[in-house]
Each structure stands twice: as structure tokens, then as C-alpha cells.
Amino acid sequence: MRIPLWRATLLVAMKELRTGSRDRQTVVYAVVLPLCLYPLVLWCLLQGSLFVQGRAERTEVQVGLAAEAPDELPPGLVLALMGPRAAGDETDGPLSVAAAPGGMTADEARAWFERGGRNAPAGLDAVLWIPARGAPGAAGARMFFDATSERSKLARDRLTPRLAAFARELRLGELEGRGLAPDALVPFGIEVADVAAPRDLLGTALSLVLPMLLVMMSVMGAFFPAVDLTAGEKERHSAETTLLLPVPRLAVHQGKILAVCLSAMIATTLNLLALGLSIGHLLEIIGGDAGPKLHEFPFLSLVAVSPLAVLFAFFVSAVLTGVASLTRSFKEGQALLGPVQMGFLIPALTGLIPGLRLTLPLACVPVVNVVLAFRAILQGEHLPAEYAVCALSLLLYGLLATRLAVFVLSRENAQFERISLRKLPSLLRSPSHAK
Amino acid sequence: MQSDPPASLPEPTPTPVPAIRARGLTKVYTRGRAETVRALRGLDLECRPGEIYGLLGPNGAGKTTTLRILSTILRPTAGTAEVAGVDVGADPLEARRRIGFLSGTTGLYPRLTGRETLTYFGRLNGFSGGELEARVEAMIAAFDMAAFADRRCGALSTGQRQRVSIARAVLHGPEVLILDEPTTGLDILAAGTMIDFVESRREAGTCVLFSTHVLSEAERLCDRIGVLFDGRLLASGTYDELARATGERWLEDIFRTLVRTGTDG
Numbered sequence: 001m002r003i004p005l006w007r008a009t010l011l012v013a014m015k016e017l018r019t020g021s022r023d024r025q026t027v028v029y030a031v032v033l034p035l036c037l038y039p040l041v042l043w044c045l046l047q048g049s050l051f052v053q054g055r056a057e058r059t060e061v062q063v064g065l066a067a068e069a070p071d072e073l074p075p076g077l078v079l080a081l082m083g084p085r086a087a088g089d090e091t092d093g094p095l096s097v098a099a100a101p102g103g104m105t106a107d108e109a110r111a112w113f114e115r116g117g118r119n120a121p122a123g124l125d126a127v128l129w130i131p132a133r134g135a136p137g138a139a140g141a142r143m144f145f146d147a148t149s150e151r152s153k154l155a156r157d158r159l160t161p162r163l164a165a166f167a168r169e170l171r172l173g174e175l176e177g178r179g180l181a182p183d184a185l186v187p188f189g190i191e192v193a194d195v196a197a198p199r200d201l202l203g204t205a206l207s208l209v210l211p212m213l214l215v216m217m218s219v220m221g222a223f224f225p226a227v228d229l230t231a232g233e234k235e236r237h238s239a240e241t242t243l244l245l246p247v248p249r250l251a252v253h254q255g256k257i258l259a260v261c262l263s264a265m266i267a268t269t270l271n272l273l274a275l276g277l278s279i280g281h282l283l284e285i286i287g288g289d290a291g292p293k294l295h296e297f298p299f300l301s302l303v304a305v306s307p308l309a310v311l312f313a314f315f316v317s318a319v320l321t322g323v324a325s326l327t328r329s330f331k332e333g334q335a336l337l338g339p340v341q342m343g344f345l346i347p348a349l350t351g352l353i354p355g356l357r358l359t360l361p362l363a364c365v366p367v368v369n370v371v372l373a374f375r376a377i378l379q380g381e382h383l384p385a386e387y388a389v390c391a392l393s394l395l396l397y398g399l400l401a402t403r404l405a406v407f408v409l410s411r412e413n414a415q416f417e418r419i420s421l422r423k424l425p426s427l428l429r430s431p432s433h434a435k
Numbered sequence: 436m437q438s439d440p441p442a443s444l445p446e447p448t449p450t451p452v453p454a455i456r457a458r459g460l461t462k463v464y465t466r467g468r469a470e471t472v473r474a475l476r477g478l479d480l481e482c483r484p485g486e487i488y489g490l491l492g493p494n495g496a497g498k499t500t501t502l503r504i505l506s507t508i509l510r511p512t513a514g515t516a517e518v519a520g521v522d523v524g525a526d527p528l529e530a531r532r533r534i535g536f537l538s539g540t541t542g543l544y545p546r547l548t549g550r551e552t553l554t555y556f557g558r559l560n561g562f563s564g565g566e567l568e569a570r571v572e573a574m575i576a577a578f579d580m581a582a583f584a585d586r587r588c589g590a591l592s593t594g595q596r597q598r599v600s601i602a603r604a605v606l607h608g609p610e611v612l613i614l615d616e617p618t619t620g621l622d623i624l625a626a627g628t629m630i631d632f633v634e635s636r637r638e639a640g641t642c643v644l645f646s647t648h649v650l651s652e653a654e655r656l657c658d659r660i661g662v663l664f665d666g667r668l669l670a671s672g673t674y675d676e677l678a679r680a681t682g683e684r685w686l687e688d689i690f691r692t693l694v695r696t697g698t699d700g
Binding site: 001002003008011012015018019022023236237238240241243244245246247248412 | 506507508509510528531532536538541542543544545546547551555556558559560561562587603607
């Protein structure tokens with residue numbers, strides 16, 4: 001009894017998925033990596049930033065205080081610079097002050113900093129210079145720091161707000177002394193309000209990185225199954241056995257592509273799931289009460305990109321399977337698919353170009369179209385015509401790639417020889433297997 | 436595996452037409468722009484139902500190409516071939532359903548167990564439900580595979596793999612068995628298993644076409660022998676007919692004489 005083509009295709013695909021699930025490399029790239037990548041990367045980032053922040057908070061910086069006229073330095077300045085700022089300020093941390101020996105001009109203060117602060121107990125990380133009161137051409141205090149030194153930048157970051165707070169205190173004291181209101185010199189206040197909902201902010205942030213990650217995961221999920229089901233099968237000497245299956249060869253080839261596609265889709269779905277949960281959870285941790293909440297994570301946007309993600313997985317699978325079938329061993333397959341993989345990843349970088357939007361012509365460019373469409377969907381843009389063209393073109397490219405893959409898989413040469421670029425013309429002349 | 440034909444093996448339906456018939460079979464391989472290799476040059480071959488036919492020939496004579504064409508793995512450049520009355524070019528799918536093919540290069544799927552392999556081939560042959568299960572169990576019993584049927588094929592010994600391969604090839608009760616150097620690479624015990632199996636098929640009425648380098652195998656098993664050289668069938672007949680035609684007594688000498696004639700001619 002003959003079985004229908006669709007059933008034969010499904011049976012082959014299920015068998016390939018079953019054997020793939022027993023291959024360590026395929027499981028790692030299609031399941032383990034997509035599930036663990038984000039939690040692992042985000043945990044490392046969090047731990048890393050906490051470590052760096054903790055180290056910075058414990059680091060004591062030394063600032064040299066130079067003045068044109070040391071006697072005129074405002075009282076309380078040194079204490080204000082050394083004292084801790086408000087709790088929770090990321091720039092908070094120990095700061096010591098070393099006074100310059102005698103009066104100095106601005107150039108002398110700079111030279112003092114560049115020499116490392118002679119007479120200072122340790123090397124100076126920055127120098128604050130205060131001009132003489134009423135000196136001709138006095139332009140206010142100057143701070144010298146070295147942007148190539150992390151310690152110097154830390155000193156700048158700690159010094160700047162403390163100095164501003166001290167100046168504000170002086171100004172308020174002066175106003176009070178003259179009987180003026182604290183806001184007498186402020187004609188109007190400015191309050192900046194961001195009306196973007198946390199959900200939209202998350203969507204925008206995700207739209208920068210997620211499209212490229214989706215492309216990467218699809219390619220990664222399809223890579224090993226594509227090599228395993230073609231070159232790997234030849235290497236294991238089971239390719240001839242597959243040719244003997246009592247079903248149309250088309251069903252066999254379609255079944256293989258379907259299995260690769262399902263593997264890519266599993267990788268993408270697990271990846272989206274892991275991304276949603278880990279980033280949402282992370283934002284809740286670092287955002288505190290005011291930050292976005294897990295329930296505000298744009299899960300619906302992730303669902304909305306799914307149809308395009310499926311079509312893209314189909315396209316990627318057909319291309320990778322077709323190319324991998326030109327090779328005869330796993331090693332050859334991996335070597336050949338490496339550059340092809342880059343052919344998907346490099347256009348995916350367009351998702352990082354600011355201002356580039358999905359237009360009808362761009363919706364026809366493979367890879368670029370799906371990246372820009374992912375981005376637009378995550379940003380909540382409504383571009384129905386562009387999305388439709390993108391979906392149709394992906395379907396068309398997928399079918400075309402499937403046709404090409406089936407053509408290559410059906411050639412006798414591709415089955416029994418390694419096809420180098422030089423041999424491609426002979427592949428075209430090679431007869432196909434019997435159906 | 437038992438040397439007697441197991442009663443539970445599916446029996447083929449006898450066909451009135453020749454089990455295998457090839458006419459003017461030609462195969463040209465194209466490698467690169469100018470390089471072509473003529474593997475077969477108008478081969479004519481006929482095997483009867485229930486007959487064991489041995490195809491002998493040196494390396495590169497065209498044995499594997501012939502068997503691959505008959506099993507629809509390759510397409511002939513010219514000529515026709517029929518298996519159990521089915522034209523392999525016109526209806527390759529039906530031809531594949533009527534043959535069982537086994538060679539040194541038809542490996543098993545190493546990540547499937549023996550039982551899964553048989554079930555997979557059974558399903559693709561259109562069996563399902565209880566019938567499929569019964570057939571798989573019959574194969575496991577017939578080839579004494581119960582102890583390792585649920586182990587992955589990649590972890591089986593050569594002899595165990597050989598049994599799974601044979602079971603895979605005969606699961607659907609093919610009318611024709613095509614075996615390409617089936618004992619190559621096997622140890623004495625596994626090769627013995629294969630020889631017993633081929634003998635058992637004669638009694639079951641299956642046509643067996645097999646190629647071999649081992650002349651003693653051909654001498655022991657074959658009803659008729661064909662000597663292939665440079666893509667042409669130099670001679671075909673029973674052992675006695677070939678001995679008479681060449682004036683030689685031993686198969687090794689018969690073979691050498693025929694090949695020498697082919698080289699000179």
C-alpha cells in the first residue's frame with residue numbers, strides 16, 4: 001500500500017527529528033543554548049556590573065586643591081568635597097583632598113597634576129583650581145583630569161556633583177544674606193516628563209537587539225541539523241539506505257528540510273521564551289519600584305513576530321540544507337556553512353542602523369526585510385502592507401530555496417561526490433535520482 | 436540467525452515474468468567538463484524467480500553500478516531495466532517496493548534502535564497498527580534479535596548490525612533481493628550468517644542477485660553466474676556451462692580465462 005506524499009514527508013521529518021534529538025551537538029545548539037544563553041549572559045553581566053560598581057565604590061580617589069590665592073578659599077570647601085553625597089548616588093565614594101603648596105596659576109596647577117602632585121601623599125587623580133576673587137579675566141574654577149585613567153574619571157565624577165552642591169549652598173547663603181528668596185534668580189523652572197509607557201520603552205530597547213538575535217538563533221538552530229541530515233548521513237553511510245526508502249524522493253528531501261525547519265523553530269521559540277523571562281525578570285530587579293515590571297514586558301510583540309520567524313526559519317533551513325548537501329562529511333559541511341551563516345548574520349546588522357525603516361522595496365530584500373519587520377513590530381509600528389510583502393517574499397524565497405535544495409539533493413553527483421565550486425557545472429549536468 | 440528459512444518470514448508472490456531483466460544498460464559518469472567514465476556498455480541480464488544469480492567481476496567492472504541501477508539509486512544513461520515486471524525508470528517507487536537491497540555501504544541509522552529501524556521502514560512500506568507490529572516482531576524473532584532490538588544500531592556489533600540490515604531489507608517481503616558484496620568486511624561468523632540467509636531465500640522462491648569477489652561463495656550459492664568486465668557481461672550460465680565454454684575446471688580459472696578473453700577482445 002502506498003502512503004500519501006504528505007504522510008511520507010511527515011514520517012521522514014519525525015524520524016529525522018527523533019535522531020536529531022539524540023545528537024548531542026544538535027540538542028546543545030537547538031535547545032540548551034537558546035534556553036540558557038540569556039539567563040547566563042544576563043547573570044554574568046549583572047554580576048560583572050555589581051563587581052565593577054562595588055570596586056569603584058571602595059576605591060578612594062585623591063584630588064589636589066590648588067588656588068591662586070589660598071587665603072581666599074571659601075570656608076567649608078574641603079569638607080564639602082570630602083563629605084559623602086546623598087545615599088544611593090552611584091558616584092558616591094571616598095575622596096581625599098591634598099592641598100597645593102602655596103598659590104598657583106591655572107597653568108601651574110595643571111603642571112602640578114601632570115607631575116603627579118609633588119608633596120601629595122599619593123598620586124593625584126584630579127586637580128581642582130580656584131582663581132583669585134576678582135582677578136582680571138577670572139573664568140571660574142577649573143578641574144584637570146585624565147580621560148584615559150579610570151581613577152581620574154572616577155575622581156571627576158565624584159568631584160563634579162559635590163562642587164555643584166557646594167556652589168548651590170554658597171548661592172543660597174548669599175541670597176539669604178541679602179534677604180532674597182531662594183528662587184529669586186530662577187525665572188521659571190523646567191520639568192521634563194517622559195510619557196512613554198514602560199512597556200513601550202521595553203519594546204524599543206528590545207527592538208535594537210532582538211531582530212539580530214532572532215536571525216542568529218534561527219541560523220544556529222538550523223545549522224547542525226542541516227549538516228547532520230545531509231553530509232552527516234553520507235559520513236555515516238546511511239545515505240544510500242535513505243535512497244532505498246519506498247516513498248517518493250521528494251518526500252524524503254521535503255522531510256529533511258521540514259525537520260531542519262522544525263529544529264530552527266524550536267531554537268527560536270525557546271530563545272524567545274528565555275529572552276522574555278530573563279530580561280523581564282532582570283528589569284524588575286534592577287528597575288526597583290519605579291522601573292518596568294515583568295507583566296509589562298511586551299510578550300504580545302514576541303507573539304506577533306512569530307509568523308515571520310516561522311517563515312524565516314523555513315527559508316534558512318532550505319538554504320542551509322541545500323548548501324550542506326553539496327558536502328560529504330560533517331567537517332566539510334561545517335566549513336562550507338560557516339560563510340553561508342555569515343551571509344545571514346551580516347545583513348542582520350541592518351537592525352542596528354538607527355532610522356532605517358521597513359519600506360516596500362526593503363520588504364523584498366531577504367534577511368534585511370525580516371530584521372526590519374521584527375524591529376517595526378517590536379516598536380509597535382502598524383505597517384500592514386510592508387509586513388504582508390515581507391511575509392510573501394519570505395515564503396517565495398523559502399519555496400525557491402526548497403526547490404533548489406531538492407534539486408541539489410536529487411543529483412547523483414551530490415550523493416556520491418563532494419561538489420566544489422569548480423564542479424558546480426557538472427552538478428547541473430548530473431542526472432537526478434529516480435523519483 | 437537460524438540457517439533454515441524461518442517460517443515467519445514474509446513470502447514473496449511468484450511472478451511469471453523474469454525477476455530481473457536488463458536490456459542495453461549503459462551508464463556514463465561525468466566528472467568535470469571533459470572527463471567521462473563508461474561504467475556500463477549495453478549490459479543485458481536476466482534472472483529468474485527463485486534463482487540465485489552471482490555477478491562476478493574485478494574492481495571497476497560495473498557490478499555496483501548495475502545493482503544500483505536495478506535498485507533505483509542510479510539512473511541509467513541508456514537502456515531499460517525491469518524488476519519483477521516493473522520498469523525501474525518508469526516506476527522507480529514500485530520497483531523499490533519489490534526489492535530488498537543490501538550492500539556494504541547501506542548503513543543503518545546509528546541513532547535508531549533495531550526495532551525503531553524496522554518500524555520506520557514498515558511504516559513507509561504502508562504497514563500500520565497490528566500488522567506493522569506483528570511484522571516487526573516476526574523479524575525480531577526470525578533473526579534472533581530480541582536481545583539487542585532495543586539498543587541503538589550505532590552500539591551494535593558488526594554481526595548484530597548485519598542481522599538488523601537483513602531484517603530491514605526483507606521486512607516487506609520483496610520478490611527480488613539485490614546484494615552488493617554482502618560479506619565484504621564481515622568476520623567468518625557474520626559472513627556465514629549472510630550465506631545461510633541467501634540459501635534460505637532460494638527455498639523461499641526469492642530471486643537473489645548478488646555481486647561478490649569471493650569465488651567460493653559464488654560456487655557454493657549460485658544457480659547461475661555472470662562474469663562482468665569493463666561494463667559488459669562476458670558470459671552467463673551455470674557453473675557447468677561456463678566450465679564447458681572455457682575448458683577450465685575451477686571457477687577461479689574460468690573467471691581468469693573469461694577476463695583474459697575480455698581484455699584481449
